[in-house]
Amino acid sequence: MAKGAGERTDVLQGTLDLMVLKTLETMGPLHGYGIARRIEQMSDDLLKMNEGTVYASLMRLLQRRWISSSWGASENNRRARFYAITASGRRQLTKETENWGRIAGVMARLLRAAERS
C-alpha cells in the first residue's frame, strides 16, 4: 500500500519520543534499527520518517534517564547498543499515555465541532 510522499504524516518530535518509549516497553531491550522496524510495522508504513531521528529521540530519552543503554551482540552477531526502558521511563509513559488520550479526545471533539459548523 504505497502512498505518495505528500500523504505521509510528519512525525512530531514529542510523538516520536512517546512511540519509542512505548516500543521499548512492549518489546523489551532493542537496538535503534529494531525500534525503527517496529514503528514502521505498527504504522503500516503510514508514518514515514528519517529513521536517523530515532537516534536523536533515544538521546533525548537517555538524557532524561527514561531509558538506559548497554552494549550487546545483535542478531547477526555485530556489536550493537541496546536500549531499555527504566522505572522512571515507565512512569513517564503512563503519564504521557493519559495525556495523549486526553489531547486526542479534545482534538477529536474540536475537529468534529468545526466540521458541523
Next chain:
Amino acid sequence: MWARLVLIVSRLRFAWSRRRVDDEIRGELEAHLALLADRYVHSGMTPEEARLAARRQLGSVRAIREEIYDMNSLPFLDTTAQDLRYATRLLRKNPTFALVAMLTLALGIGANAAVFQLVNALRLRSLPVDRPYELVSVGIDQHGKGRVGRGYAGRSIFTEPLWQEIRSQQQAFSSLFAWGNGGWDLSTEGEVVFGRGLYVSGQFFDALGVRAHAGRLLTEADDRKGCGSPGAVLSYAFWQARYGGNPGAIGQTITLDRRRFDVIGVAQPGFFGVEVGRAFDVALPLCAEPLIRGPQPATGRRDAWWLDIIGRLKPDWTLERAQSHVAGMSPDIFRATVSPSYKPEIAKAYTSFTLTATSAATGVSNLRNAYATQLWVLLGATGLVLLLTCANLANLTLARSSARGREIAVRLAIGASRRRIVRQLLTESALVSGLGAAGGLLLARWISQTLVSVLKLGPAPVFVDLTPDWRVFAFIVAAAVLTCLLFGLSPALTATRRDPAATLDPGGRSPTDRHQAARLRRALVVVQVALSIVLVVGAVLFARTLRNLAAVDLGFDPRVVLASVDLRRTTVPPEARAGAFAAIAARIRDVPGVRDAAETLIVPLSGGDWNSRIVKGGVAQEGDVHFNEVGGHYFRVMGTPLLAGRSFDDRDRPDTVRTAVVNETFARRHFQQVDPIGQTFQMDLPPGAPQPVYHIVGLVKDAKYLAVREERTAAIARFSARESSSMFLPIAYLPVSQNTMPPPDFRIVVRADVPLASLTRALTPAITEAAPGAAVAYDAVANYIDALLVTERLIAWLSGFFGVLAMVIAAIGLYGVMSFLVTRRRTEIGVRMALGAEPRTVIRMVLADSGRLLACGVVIGVGLAIPAARYAASLLYGLPPSDAASFGLGISALVLVSLVAAWIPARRASRLAPAAALRE
C-alpha cells in the same frame, strides 16, 4: 525541578564525553545503514540501489550527528570556554598588562588572605576536638580584676581550691576540666632545654574527645592528690620532633625539671591544647604540680592563680542557662575559698566576684586579645591595597577597552548583543583575577608563616595552625570575584555603551562617549589617590612610632647577657641561696671578657613583676610600687646611674636594718619635697606577716620595668590596683643579701666585651663550679626589647611596604590617565601651540589638571585617614593620631611622586609638533 536537575547532570555527563558519544552514534548509524541495505538487497535490489535507498530512509548521517552533538552541549559552558580561549590569546598578546595585573592582584589578594588566615586561625577556627560548640569556658567577671596573690604566666584565672569547689558544685557540665601552663626543663644536667608543659585535670583528654595516637592518655585515675610521680603524655608534634615518632618512647622516662616521669602515651595528631597560639609538648596531671614546683606549690593555695577551666555542656543545657547557673553559685564558692592572707577589704572584693560562662568553641587565647587591634589594622590596610589594585586595574582595563573600541564597535554593529560583549570582557577580567588569586594563595601561605614567626610570645614559640581551611578558600574566592567585578564591570559597561557608528566613523569622534570614559578614569584616579593617602599617612605614622620607641630612654643599657640559674636540684639549702648567688656572680666576674656581673630577681622587660602598695607613716599609699631584689653591682651592670646615696654592699646583711634603693618616680611620688635618702617605708602586707621597715639608702635614675611603653602596662599588669600613666613606674630595689629565703631560681646579669655564644661556653663551667648541679639558661636582655617591639616593627614594615606600593600604583594611575587625556587633547593642544602657546603653558595646563585630581584625592584621603588613624591610636607612640607633621610628610611624598608621574605626559604634550597634531 528534579527532572531539570537530572537533565543538567546527564547533559554535563554527555558533554564531558561527547567525542566518544559521537563515535558511538556514528557506529550505530552505520550499522543501521548496513542492516537497511541488507534488507533491500534481500528484496532484490542491486547493492548500489540498496545503499542509496537505505541512505534515503535513514536521512543525513551528518545532520543527525550534529543534532545529537548540539543536544549534548551546554551553550553556557561552550561560550565560556570560547571566551576564555579568546581572553588567553589577548593576554598573551599584551604580556605587560597581564603581568602587572596578575602581580599586583596576587600581592593584594595574597596579603589579604595571609592576614585573614591569621584572623581565622586566631578567632574563627574551631578547636580540633569533638563537638567544639559544646565547650564553655568558665571565667570571672571583668577578668577577675583585683585578684590578689601570686599569678603565673599566661592568662590563668583560677586557684586550685576554687577549681575543686566549682567542680564539686556545678550541675551544668557533663564534664569539666582545668589546666595550667608550665615551662619545664627537659635537660638532665647543665644548660636548660625549655619545654612547653601543660598541667591537666583527669578529665581533660576525655572531655575534649582527644584520642591516644599511641599508648594511653591521662584519666581521672591518674589525677589524684598526692599521686607522686605520675605518667606523662606527649603531644604528637613533640613525639615526632624529639623521638622521631618512635613507638618505643612509650614506657621510657622523660626528665622534667630534673625529675623523671614515665611516658605513657601520645595524643592524637593536630591536637595542640585548648589555648590558641600556644601548643604543648608534655602534659602531666594537676597532682604533679607540687612535685615539679617544689617546696612552694600552688596546689592548695587560695591566692595562687594558675588554672583555667573549660566544661562540656550537658545535652539539654544552653549557654544562657549555664551562665545563670555559675553566677548563682558564685557567692558560696568565693566565700568558701577566701585566702587567710587577705585583708578585709580585699576579701570583700574577692567574695563579690561572679563566675561567667562563655563559648570556648574556638578555644581561648592570649594572643587573640593581645593582637586584635593589630590584626584588624593589618586587614584594613591590606583591604585598602586590594581596593587600590582594583582601581588601578579598572583604569588599565578601561584604557585597553578604549583601544579596542573599534573591535567592540564592529562586533556591536554586526549584531552582537551588548550582554554578550560585556560577558566576554568580564571573562577576561575573571581570568586575570583568577590567576591573581592563584598567585595570592601561594603568596598567602608564605606571608602568614612569616607573620607568625615574627609574632613571638616570650620563650614559647607561637603555635598557630595555618592549614588553609574552607574559610580561607572562600575568602580568596570571594576576593577574586569581588576584584573581578570591581575592576571589570564598569569598564565593560562603559566600553559597550559607545555608539558604534560614531566609533567606526574614520575621522569622527564621539565626544559624549569619550567624555564618559574619561570621567570614569579621572574618578578612579581620585579614588586611587585617596586610598594611597590613607596608606601612606599610616606608613609614616607607624614608622615614626617605631623610631620614637627605638629612641626611648630605657634607663639602662640593654646590651646585657642574662644567665638564669636554678638551684632546685642542688644541695644548696634555702638559707644559703643568697650567698650562693652572690658567689656565682663573683665567680662570673673573674671570667675573662666579663666586665661586671650582678644577681637580680627580676630582669627588666622580661615580663616578671612583683608589686605591692607601700605604707608610709602607718598610712597605706595609693598606687602600686614595683619591687626588685638585686645585688650590689646591679646598677653598675645595667648602667643605671646612682643619683644620690649608695648602692648595696656588705653592710646590708640579714641582721642589719632593712635597706632599699628607690628610683626617681618613687621619690617624686612618695617624697615630693623631701630628700628620700634616710626616709622609711613598709610594704602593705597581710596582717600576721613580718612588717619590716625599709630605710632608703640610695636614689637611682628611672628605668623601664615592665615594658618599653610603660604607660600601656596598666592593662597588662592584672594585679595593679591603680594604673600609672607616667613613662616610668615607681621602683624600689631591695638587697638580695638581706633575704634569708630567696627563691631557688635567680638571674645573673652580665656585662661583657665578648659575644654571647663564646661567653656562655665560659660561663657554664664557672657557674657549675660555684654551684654543682645548677641548671642554667642564657638570654640577652636586648631580645626582650626586640620581642616587646616586634609588633610595632612588623606593622611599621608592612605599612611602609603597603605605603610605597600604594604610591607607585597611584602614580601609575595618574600617569596613565594624564597620557590618555593628553592624547585626547592632541588637536586642541596643537591648535593652542599653533596660535603661539609656549611649551611652558602647555605643561602648566596639564599639571594643573593633574593637580585638580590630586587635590580631590588628597581631601577625600585625609577625610578617610583621620578616623582610620584614630582607630589605630593605641598602636601609636609619641605622636597623636592626627599628627600634622606625619600627615604633611605623607601628603607631600604622594603629591611629589604623582606630579613627577604627571610631568612625563605633560612634557610630551609640550613637545608636540602642532602641524602633525593638526593634520590628524
